[in-house]
Every structure is written in C-alpha cells, then in structure tokens.
Amino acid sequence: MKNTGINKTKSAVKSDNPEIEKAKSHIIVEIIEYIPNSVVSKTIIKKLTGNVSVMSFDTGEGLSEKTSPFDTFVQIIEGKANIVINKVSNILHTGQGIILPAHSSNQIMPNGRFKMISTVIKSGYE
DSSP: OOOOOTTSOTTEEEOSSSSOOTTSOOOGGGSSOOOTTOEEEEEEEEETTEEEEEEEEOTTOOEEEEOOSSEEEEEEEEEEEEEEETTEEEEEETTOEEEEOTTOOEEEEOOSSEEEEEEEEOOSOO
16 A cells, blocks of 8 residues: 655655636536556645645555644545544545644545545634
8 A cells, every 4th residue: 555645655646736727617527537556636725714626646655654733624525535534534525624623633445446625724824
C-alpha cells in the first residue's frame, strides 16, 4: 500500500490554471481524471479565506498523515476512501463527507481509485 504526501511526491499533478471557469456549470467528477500511480489536484476556487479543490487518487495512492490549522470538509464524489482522523478510521462512499477538525491528525488512506472534493475554511486564527 503506497501512501504519499501530495506536496512531497512526484506523482502529485497540479493544473496550470489556478481555478476552473467561473459562471459556467461543471460536472465536478468529470473535470479531473485519474493518472496512473498519481494523486491529482485541481483548484476549483482559491481565496484568502479558504479554497475548494477536487482530487483524484489512483489505486494505492493516498496522503500521508498531517494536521491543518483549519477545518477541512471532504466529500467523496466517486469510489470510496478511508479517512483517518486522530487514528480513527472512517470509510466513506460516494456522496458521503466528513469534517477534518482543525489541529487534528488526519490521513487519506488508499482504498481503490476515488475522487473527492476538499474544502478548507480559513476562518481566522484557530
């Protein structure tokens, strides 16, 4: 089982365009593809107060354990994922979401191919 940090691996791929086109409808699950042996991230919107990204994880890929100073909401939009918060495992399926609390350790473990939306809320000084 391979587990990589998105900022620490060559397999992470980011788009050149910082955001998707505004004032246009999008099928979010279709704006990002799977790339073999990779975690792919595309920014939907990025602001000082937070950001929304869509990510795809190929089979065997995940994100290493980390903490964030901000709450993060993740929702699975295709497949299923194992989201570990403070060493407690949560298996999420398509359509399910969970809040990763600020200052809590979290890890996204491989569980087959899946796509998710990640929303970070930077609500001030937590």
